[in-house]
Amino acid sequence: MSTDSFVHLHNHTEYSMLDGAARVEDMVLAAKADGQTAIGITDHGNLYGVLEFYDTCRKHDVTPIIGLEAYMARNSRHDRPSRRGKVDDSGGEVDGGHRLYNHLTLLAESTQGYRNLIQLSSRAFLEGYYYKPRVDWELLEQHHEGLIATSSCLSGVVLEALVKDNFDEGLSMAARLQDIFGRDNFFIELQDHGIADQLRTNPSLIEIAKRLDAPLLATNDIHYVHRDDADMQDALLCVQTGSLMSDTNRFKFDSHENYLKTAAEMRYLFRELPDSCNNTLWIAERANVTISKDNDALPQFPIPPEYQKETEAESANNYLRELTYQGALARYADGLNQEVRDRIDYELGVIANMGFSDYFLVVWDLIRFAKESKIRVGPGRGSAAGCCVAYCLGIVELDPIKYGLIFERFLNPGRKQMPDIDMDFDERFRGEMIKYAAERYGSDHVAQIVTFSTIKARAAVRDAARVLGFPPAVGDKIAKAMPPLLMGKDVPLNACLVETPGFEDRFAEAADLRRMNETDPDVAKTISVALGLEGKRRQDGIHAAAVVITKEPVTEYVPIQRKPGPNGNIDDAPVVTQFEMHGVEDLGLLKMDFLGLKNLAIIERCLDLVEMNSGVRPDIDHVELDDPGVYSMLQRGASMGLFQLESPNMRDLMRRLSPTAFEDIAALVALYRPGPMGEKTHHEYADRKNGRKKVVYDHVDLEDVLGETYGLMVYQEDMMRVATKIAGYSMTEADNLRKATGKKIREMIQAERERFVSGADNMGYGRELGTLLFDKIEPFADYAFNKSHAYGYALLAYQNGYLKFHYPLEYMSAVLTSSKDDKDKLASYLSECRSMGIAVRVPDVNESLVDFAPSITQDRTINFGLSAVRNVGSALVDRIVTERREHGNFADVYDFVRRVDPLVLNKRTMESLAKGGAFDSLGISRQGLTLVVDELVDRTLERRKDITHGISTLFATLDDAGDWSGTDVPIPTKEFNKEDRLNFEREMLGLYVSDHPLLGVEKTLDLYSDYSINDLRASLDVDGSQVVTRIAGVLTSVVVKTSRSGSVFAQVTIEDLTSSANVMVFGKLYTEKSSILFKDNIVSLKVRAENRDDSPRMTALDVVAPKIKTIANDIVQLNLDGPLARPEGIARLKEILKKYPGSTEVFLHMPHSSQTYRIGAEFKINVADAAGELLTTFGGNVFRSTIPSEGVSEQS
Structure with a gap:
């Protein structure tokens, strides 16, 4: 054993989020550079980073030692003791003076030990979560095999006792751990960061090791890679705790020594205890963990007995064939011609040979359950629409033969890769589908998949400025000097400061940033800290769609956790993997996408309303795709509320392209993306389609391939067909070409270029044409869109459009309901209703339903749903609707309070309903009712109480005691003025409904604005860049603030007929314009707008008050x-x-x-x-x- 080497075994990566600051690869490479042959990972309470760590170590020929620094309950993991003070990673205190939880370092010696780490981490989350996921003595007893444990750091159970000078308790705790793990598998851990408590307790640790004959282990509790990363890690802690780096009373490390020290440094530090260093090498020699990447984990579908064969695989193949042909007979009602049979047999053969029959049966069963449960399923997304078997099984709704969709784009026989069928469900029932999968395959066989967010460049700048104590203006100033977002992505900070391959063009755009960095010390300090924060993991979350289903329990393959929402109960929270999506797939597990789609809910709500109003439910799944009215609507760009088609730039493109067929909608979906738009392909397509430009082909034979797209390559499948036609590729080879060019690996592209050009020559087209076409294919691969995906999306968009055109009231009601919690979206859809000649009325206790619905008394009118009224709960809404359905409309407000249950009706809800206009149809004053609400409700409750106890009033008999009408509480006729009425309406409903301060002055405002607020928001979502433009509307909020430097500024909310936006008005501009910046004033703002952290941010550059021209008074x-x-x-x-x-x-x-x-x-x-x-x-x-x-x- 070498006497000058060392292995770091107690290490925290960035997966110890906002605490550990070591990137996995940086840590591994630093260890290797020092000649260290192995390294460990022991993140706080989780195994998030294990797969990345394992793969990185193997890539760099370093032995990975997988571990975990577990949180440990003092007694039982089920205990929930009260605590004192703030709980940080040191544990905090509970009654009795003990920590809420301790730390325990665990390392996997064997693959069995790794499996036990998975069990411990998973059960800590599922059974022991209380501020942190906690193990306990019982779990350690059950899952200790193959594990090495250490006494850990100052937060460990042993050192907690020693810090309190309780040697006997420390010895007892160490002995208990040794009893569980064994003498050679429990180590006394020594650390020396120059901290007083360590220096004082290390002699006691050595004494305990002697008494127990336990080996010593030197570690450095690494939290960052290099010594000079200490400040960056400290900043990260401040981001986590919301503190300033200058705060003295905050959670922070007591030294700058928690970096990856060289072996020489560690040997010198523990020169008097060489065995403590030698033992790190001993553990490294013993550690032998293999993580299987080829798991046979595909769940087996239960095959009915009559279809079972000799083997499970043959049974699955047989049953899949039977179901496919049953479905084919239904899909192809005119009979199965030879083309269809050949396609089905070919696909079934590939599926069987690749061992994926069970996969298809699992997906078929999920879709079957959804449809039988009346849960709307999307028509298909992704490449699965190119699979005829999927079409016959009812998994997708597009005939791939009819639309020329390619199977090999979905499943390439030459590349062993799990198929990927994404499933869209009505967003209201996504949870039901996951629940069904859990019931079908076992709740411990199903989990959702974790995702991690990182600190983006602009966020890093603002975080850095905040923790350094600088005013927000510093962070904003730096962020504004950075190059604009490109396709929604930041330019890395380092690429702004130093010319970086791939970002050469953006470097010039950051000249102002570099100048500020060189001349402004505050900016330089902020950027220095931000560089360390950028890219670090910020938090974990749940992937919007991904679900894993396994043959054995999930914890046989990956660790799991529970992820509660805000203020959610951990015990009811969804089960989620600790490995992210790509790691789950790398392990060979079945990852499926269960996506909840709002537009599917819109379709179902619309169909429900049509059926409720007419008694007939339209069969939207079988409408013809050539309805001229639908295309006329799209040609006008009237596509607000339609899936994929409602953004302003998309509406402009529709008007230019003028769609006349279903294929045009698919092309819109494929072309409306940054890549083709950057190449102007969308305009070229539109102009060729409408005869403004000539359709040309690079060779006449390409007309058969590209005729549908007017000679342009629009889809990945176009590229594949060009390769088969011109260069003699098979479809399997063509898909490999697609994959290679998409990956941008130079060697692979060069090989494919030679293959393509030679193939074109061999096919008689010549090398020149081959070179010309490959020169087009190579950049096209950057943005080529999957045709199957585009057609699936187009079908859903068409269905939306069909319903909007034929059932506008029901459809827009459904659209409004889908956005009832997003006031900005709601405002834009209200504006769309107005443009369609549809009135939207305030809620009405005598007509409104729970959600938005067409009026049954007024033509082309939609009623606001009662559930949208602020302070009105679902119990009251249900009671109002049920009471009205069972006993008729309310005669007056007295009848209303008499009939509605007082347990759900109170003064606040009555007042909210009144201010929201819900009693307008009863002919009473909104203000008048709010004035007597208290008395009216009190008198109603008193009378109900009297009746309950059999008490009659002086002049009433017991027979008529229940008929008290409440008319002795008269309602004043006084009404709010228009301004107050609208403001209360907006307060209760989230926006103006019955009227709007801007109605009647739209044409004037058009002169003072370049964008509606809604269109400005949408354009920022598309291109992500900064824009300077004008918006106009009414100020609904003006909040004046004073900065730390003493300057006065304002945060205003401006609203037009489509949406609202928050705008900052700083310094000099506010001082100059404060006289017109007041609530309810109509203004035009020149703003700088940008997408910041996925939300639009706007800063005013100028403010004017338009000269409003109202409708003439004569x-x-x-x-x-x-x-x-x-x-x-x-x-x-x-x-x-x-x-x-x-x-x-x-x-x-x-x-x-x-x-x-x-x-x-x-x-x-x-x-x-x-x-x-x-x-x-x-x-x-x-x-x-x-x-x-x-x-x-x-x-x-």
């Missing part, structure tokens, strides 16, 4: 068109005109005949009061701006 003309042209529309118009009497004459214009009629004098109105209701009822085009001087007729 005359007003209404267009007799759309909903206003119907008899019920005229009747509704009369109601509104009578409701707002005034001095303005009203004219009706008939656009088709150009005739204009004057309405009688009794219908003169107050335009300012009536405008909002007219616009919300009849749409944005109801007002006509000019009155012709002739051709006017009288109309009464």
Whole structure:
């Protein structure tokens, strides 16, 4: 054994999140550079980083020693003792003066030990979670085989006693651990960071080792790789705890010694105890863990007895064939021609040979259960739509033969890789599908998959500025000087400071940042700290879709945990793997995507409403895909609320492309992405389709391949077909070409280039054409889109569009419901309703349902759902709807309070309903009702109590005691002024509904804005860059603040008819413009907008108050068109005109005949009061701006 080497065994990587700061590869390479042949990983309480660590060590020929620094309950993992003070990673204190939990270092000596680490870590989360995942003595007894344990650090059970000068207890704890793990598998761990408690207790540890004959072990409790990383790690701790680095009373390390020291440094530090260093080598020699990457873990589908064969594989193959042909007979009603049979037999052969029949049966069963349970399933996403077997099984809804979708793009016979069928479900029932999988295969065989977020460059800058104690302006200043986001991604900080391969073009954009870094000490310090924070793991979460299903319990392969949501109960939280998605797949486990899709819920809600209103449920899954009305709607760009088609740039592209067939929708999905848009392919396609440019082919034979896409390669499958046609590739080889060019590995691309060019020459097309085409294929592979995926998305988009066109009220009701918790989305969809001539009314206790729904009393009107009213719980909403259904409408507000259960109806909910307009239809004043709510509810409760106890009032008999109407609580007729009424409505409903301060002034605001707020948000989501533009709207909030430097600034919320945005107004600008920055004022803001941490941030550069031109007060003309042209529309118009009497004459214009009629004098109105209701009822085009001087007729 070498006497000058050393192995670090107690090490924390960045997976000890916001505590450990060592990147796995940096740590391994540093150890190797020092000649260390092995290294350990012992992250706090988890095994998150084990697979990355294992693979990295093997790649660099370093022995991986897998471990865990477990949290340990003092007694039982089931105990939940009360605690004192803040709990940080040192444990905190509970009653009795002990730590809430201790640390225990565990290392896997063998593969069995690794399995026991998985069990311990998993059970700590599932059974012992209390602030941290905790093991206990019982679990250690059960899972100690193959493990080495140490006494750990100052937070260990042994050292906790020694720090308190309780030697006997420390000895007892050490002896107990030795009894569990064995004499050669329990080590007394020594650390020396120059900390007083370590120096004082190390002699006692040595004495305990002598008494127990336990070996010593030197460690350094590594939390970062290099000594000069200490400040960066300290900053990371401050990010975790929300502290400033200057705070003295915070959780921090007591030295700068927790770095990866060289073997020489460790040998010198423990020169008087050489065996403590030798023993690190002994453990390294003993450690022999193999993590299997070829697990036979595919769950076996239970095959019915009548289909079973000699082997399990043959049984699965047989049953899959039977189900496929049963489905084929239903799918191809005209009979199975030879092409279909050949395709099915070929695919079944490949699936069987690759051993994936069970996989298909598992997916088929999940889809079958969903459909039988009335859970809507998506028509297909990803490459699975190219599989005819999947189509016959009902897994996807697109016929791959009809649409030319390629099976090998989904499953390549020449590449052993698990198929990947992504499943979309109605978002409301994703949990039900995971629950079914758990019931079908065992709850311990199913888990969701973890995902990790990292600290992005801009976030690192702002975090660094905050923990250094600088004002937010410092972080903002640096972030704004960084190059704009590209495709939503930051440019790395280092690439802003030093020319970096792959970022050469962005380097020039960071010139201001480099100048600031050189001249401003605060900026330089911030960037220095931010460089260390950037890219570190910030937190773990649950992947939006990924689920793993295993043959044996999940913990036979990977560690698991529970992940509660905010304020969630850990015991009810979902079970989640500790390894991320790619690691799970690398182990050979079945990873499936269960994605909850909002648009599927929209379809189901829409169909429910249509069926409720008409008694007939449309069969949306079998509509023809050539409805001219749908395409006419898309050509106008009227696609708000449609899957994949609603962003402003997409709507512009639709108008340019003018889709006329289903294939065009698929092309829109594929073309509307940064890659093809950057190459202007989307415009080229649109222009060729509509004859503005000529369709050209590089060779006439390519017309058969690229005719559908006007001579352009749009899809990955186009590239594959070009390769088969021109270069003689098989489909399997063509898919390998796709994979190789997509990976951007130079050697692979060069080999494929030669293969392609030679193939073209051999096929008679010549090397020149081969070179020309490969020169196009190579960059195209960067952004080529999967055709099967595009067609699956297009089908869902078409279904959405079909429902919107044919059932606009039901569809928009469903869209509004889907966004009821997102007020910005809700506002944009309300605006869309107005443009469609659909009125959206405030909630109504006599008509509204739980969610948005078409009115049954008013044409082209949607009622707000009662559940959207603030402070109104689901129990009350259900009670109102049920009571109304069973006993009829409420006669008046007294009838309402008498019939609704007082257990769910209280003063606050009554007031909220009143302010939200829910009692308007009963003809009472909103303000009046709020004035008497307390008395009305109190009197109702008193009367109910009297009746319950059989008490009659002085003049009432027992027979009529229950008929108290409450009319002795009169409701005042006084009403809120318009401003208060709308503000209360917005407070209760989240936005203006019955009216809007901006209705009637839209044309003026258009002159002062370049974007609607909703479109600005969407454009930032697409390109991620900074933009300077103008928005206009009403200020709904103005909060004035003072910075640390004493300057005054404001945070304002501006709202237009589509959405709202928070905007910062700083320093000098606020001082200059404060006179117009007040609540309810209408302003135009010039803003700098950017996407920051996945949310739009805006800073004002200028503020102006537009000169508002309102509707003329002397005359007003209404267009007799759309909903206003119907008899019920005229009747509704009369109601509104009578409701707002005034001095303005009203004219009706008939656009088709150009005739204009004057309405009688009794219908003169107050335009300012009536405008909002007219616009919300009849749409944005109801007002006509000019009155012709002739051709006017009288109309009464």
